[in-house]
Amino acid sequence: MSDATRSTQRTFIYDWSAVSPFGIGRAALSEGLRARRKAIADQCDDGAPVGLRRVPDFDVQQVLGAAGTRYLARESAMAIAAARELIEAPRPGVTMAAGRGTSMVLGTTTGTPQGYMDFTKASLEGARPHHVPAALAPNMAMNRAASASAIWYGLQGPNSTIAGGRAAGLLALSYGRRLLDHQRADQVLCGAVEENAPARSWMEYHRSRGQVTTLGEGCVLLLLEGGDPSGRQRAPLAEILALDCRFDAVGNDPVGTLEACVEGALSTAGATPKHVWAAVPSGIAGEAGDDETKLFDRLFGTAVVSRVPVASLTGDTSAASSMFAIAGMLSAAEGHREAEGRLGVVTSIDPDGSVACGVLRFLEGSWTP
């Protein structure tokens, strides 16, 4: 018997957007991945000894305008910019309606640890301990990126933030699908965000026990809808067939746990590895990542595994990593008619023990112009 969670209704991806180390927008990410170009890596002065691939020229006020953005944190601005593309520049034929039926679900690791630590630092070094910047108080909540996006675009449906470390993207997808299944939303902007900053670089450096070499940042959002896709003006890009989220309770066998997880997800999807057109591993650094690559090569073959390189080009985007993987697969399937009806597999491994696998099927919408 499969342990993967079964969805009682079908869930489709109609559109996606990205803010990535290749720039703002779907096209920038697609072009960068297609060219197999590594985004530019810098180091920051007080950061860990890792390369940082940042979203180029991402000045909050330049990207979003001067009004109401002065105190917006980088992660919030990236989320708003990603939402902007889905809402203001969707794929032709896709319609997004703001309002009560529209939900936003956003994965994160820990919001903006740099922002929180800077706030505490102001309390510690100010003349009085409450001399903290009041205008930044709203940024102190980890739901700020999602709720700021909701305010920006009038998204009045469920507005949920899901913290899941490197599995946050697939956990957010599971949560978002559940909202649709239970009729709590008509449309879900579902994705994940991660910002590069010195505090995060040290946190990820220590979490990976010094193994991570390059960190990326950005935000990816998918537009999810349930219901029957026939008769829509635009065919969906993909259908989410299975999501399987587990925990490595023993603590020393994440890839063994992941293998069971992948088997469970494929079984729920009614599929075998031979149906898989693209498979993107979690990209976790270190031994677990090496073992995961071996598992993927064994299960799917190198051609399928190498079809969509993501983490090696964007850097490790932690909470957003599985969302970047899905965006990468959707982008790769574009213009590839042979992908239609075949499957994409994405996995996550988090150093704290969460593992997850998602299986999606590429649909007609992924290759039609």
Added chain:
Amino acid sequence: MWGEVGLPAGSAERPRRRVVLSGAGVLSSIGIGVAEFAASLRAGRVGTGPITLFDTTGFKYARGHQVADIDLRKWVQRIQLDQLGRASQFSVAAARMAIDDAGISADSLRARKGLIAIGTTDGEGHDLDQMAATMLYEGLESVEPEHARRVPAVRISTAIARELGLWNVEVSTIPTACAAGNYALGSGFDAVRSGEVDFALVGGSDALCRKNFAGFYRIGLISPDECRPFDAERDGLLTGEGAGVMLIESEESALARGAHIYAEILGYGLNCDAHHPVAPEENSVARCMELALTDANVAPGDVDMISAHGSGTKMNDVTEARAINQVYGESRPPVIGIKSMTGHTMGAASALGSIASALAIKHGFIPPTANHHTTDPECIVDCVPNRAIEADVRIAQNNALAFGGNNSVVILGRYDAAEAGDGHE
């Protein structure tokens, strides 16, 4: 207005299981464990004291709700305490209490598919504070690796899976600020209701931290002495800490093992004001209550008690009271603010509110709003001042409002086997 909620009320073809609350664990300033918590709620006990967890020198006042210094190793048995931040210690201890209270073993849970979702505002904010001090005085490179590894917000939930040895679980933390506990309960409720999982461990956890206190203090929301929800003289909230974790499962599962059932989870509502970063919006809060009542298939006149968000700030209480009156009108039941007793425990607050609601249903009383002198004429509510009342509570509503306009309302009802059947129609 009633019934107009913008979304279909639910699909007829979906087989929906009834979901019951069969175990609870609590850490709070007014009690450790569900029995002590219940007794304190009934007694109207107030847990305010001086904050000692961080250095409060320089603040004019710094009272709050701290969890007593107790040995948590009784409940955190497998993980070394120093591997966990304070909020994770609380969540793990409360989860262990919840399964003990439910009379189910970790071994038995291990054989089932489950979901763990714990809500939080600050996650391990106390650890982040200490890292900020290191950053200031020594530089970030001096941060202890083990310290940094404790910080990711998901740790307050994964620590539960690790402690209980659960592998077949979907584990996430829901950091939707001060409404997070209800978000987590809602997520588990949906997963159990549809049969996606067999059980869920859900709730909220937060520890006091400087960042949070300084922020609320700076924007003028901290009371110098006590939290007085709905009182004319109320002057703010008191930050608190603690955890509330609930074991929820299907009715069949609970009955099959002869479990003691506190209450049934009837439904919930979620929405977003999409209006203001910190100020709640009346109409949107009202709509969230309507969504919850519709989801639970309950009419306002059937609700016997509302556990309000009731943070004791000028703005929250008047907005919330107006929203309640908008939905309930003449049929408004007693509206209580337990934050007068527990403080505002942030992500744990609505989990503790849901547990308090379940206890009110189970034990037949309505907890009071403590520290109450004169009800604000702008807050038209019966807030059960200072003394609990005996009452037949069949259905209770638990409100939660958060920064970012993240609202969440849960409806709980008395579990009545005689009503067993296909839903509540």
